[in-house]
Amino acid sequence: MSILVATLWRVSRLPVPAPLDELLRLLGSAATPLALICLGGVLPSLGALAPDAGALIGTVLKLVGCCARLGDRPLRASA
Numbered sequence: 001m002s003i004l005v006a007t008l009w010r011v012s013r014l015p016v017p018a019p020l021d022e023l024l025r026l027l028g029s030a031a032t033p034l035a036l037i038c039l040g041g042v043l044p045s046l047g048a049l050a051p052d053a054g055a056l057i058g059t060v061l062k063l064v065g066c067c068a069r070l071g072d073r074p075l076r077a078s079a
Contacts, residue, residue, distance in 0.1 A: 009016070016024075
């Protein structure tokens with residue numbers, strides 16, 4: 001339904017009212033964090049968070065590899 005309404009709105013070339021545009025931007029920016037929260041809430045019930053030896057070894061190796069590569073260089077934010 002929303003795809004049809006958006007298509008008709010786009011074809012009609014009507015401007016989107018500022019309050020509606022702001023609301024849609026806020027909802028759009030909140031979609032990914034909310035999806036991750038929902039996914040995190042479901043994973044324990046699926047048993048997906050049980051420790052796995054392969055995952056633990058991979059995590060440790062990545063952590064060691066990253067630390068070895070960075071060495072003692074400080075992390076700097078790019079401007």
